[in-house]
Amino acid sequence: MDEVAVVVAHRQRATLRVGDVFLKVDGDPSHAETEVRAMALAPVPTPEILWHRPPALAIAAVPGTALGRLGEPSVASSAAWAAAGAAVRRLHEAPLPPWPGRRLDDVAAELDAECAWLLAQAVLPSDVIRRNREIAEAALRPWEPVFIHGDLQLTHVFVDGAEVTGVIDWSEAAPGDAMFDLAILTLGHEERLDDLLAGYGPGADRDVIRAWWSLRSLVAARWLIEHGFDPDAPGCEFDVLRARMQDT
Template sequence: MESVEVVVAHDQRATLRVGGVFLKVDADQAATDVEVEAMALAPVPTPAVLWREPPVVALAAVRGTAIGRLGRPSTASAAAWVAAGAAIRRLHDAPLPSWRGRSIDEKASGLDRECAWLVANDVLPADLVSRNRRLAQVALRPSTPVFMHGDLHVAHVFVDGDEVTGVLDRSEAGQGDAMYDLASLTLGHREHLADVLVGYGAADADAEVIRAWWSVRCLTAIRWLLGHGFDPAAPGCEIDVLRSQA
């Protein structure tokens, strides 16, 4: 029997790997519905769905390795990051899915709630939070919706050499802001933003908005990360990104 590897596990979701198969167990079947439908619609490489028996969905492994990890330098080539930008562009140019993401008002209220929590619980200095909240405001503007991945964490893009072989974890896909995806991929890897924009099309990107989304993502993620056994204060991770932003 092959060994079972726990890829990630918390009270919302667990992912196990057994050989070439990933088993995702999700408490929210609506999120799994979104992920399966988004994989079927997206014009970019995705894992094959082998079977589904709620609350479990089995996905085939994809070739290659993650293009990077938050808090570590990426060993992927510049060409791989360019290819990632091109893959994101294909997704954003695809027909919109039928479901919508959160509204700007919902995102703004959630951001304010998390900022207040960070200060009230002495997680971060008030001036660091307020400076990043001001930067974040730039992202909270109307935008033309695209087919957004929604959680394009750097570990969710797999490459083999200079080729994108898989874009994973689409449970937060929907209609949304293109710059959010670009920011998610380059969070903590700002040195590769220029490469991503070469593949995506720099004329259609707004670097100021991307940087603003970096602040939004970090401010709104810290409480969840702390509550689920992750360390946002690790070198190169969310708190370091906030400091570099300010």
């Protein structure tokens, strides 16, 4: 009998793996519903859905290995990163999913609230928070919505050689800013941005991608801390924020 492995577990959701099956249990059933709908629409490889009985969703493992992990160097080839970029381009050129995405005003309000919390808790030097808040401003502009994954972390893109074999965890998929997906995929791995964009093609705005690096790291910090993760681990969100100070 296969052992049960806990992939991730916190107060909002848990994911277990048993052999080649992943079982996801989420306190908010809308997340799984979005995931199922998004995978049906996305023009890129996605996991096979085995069954869906709220609040649980069972999916098959995808072949290949993850593009990398936050805090660790990516051993994937330049060709694999370019293939990931091409897959993201296909997604962004697909018809929009028929549900709303986040509004710009909501993103700006969340950024203000999270920066206020970071300053009040003094978890980072105030100059690091304020400088990254300035950098993040470049992301707060109107965007032409595209079909985005919405949580395109390295661990959510699987490759085999120079081929993308699967993209997982679609619960945040929605119309949104294309640069957000590109930023999340290269967060903490900015040295691979050129490889990614070689596959993605024209139209990427590097300044906006850098702005999303700052914005994402600022707004994610409190959630990570409150759910038992460490944004101050080497190569993770706080290092991303500190690195922006070197850009000044």
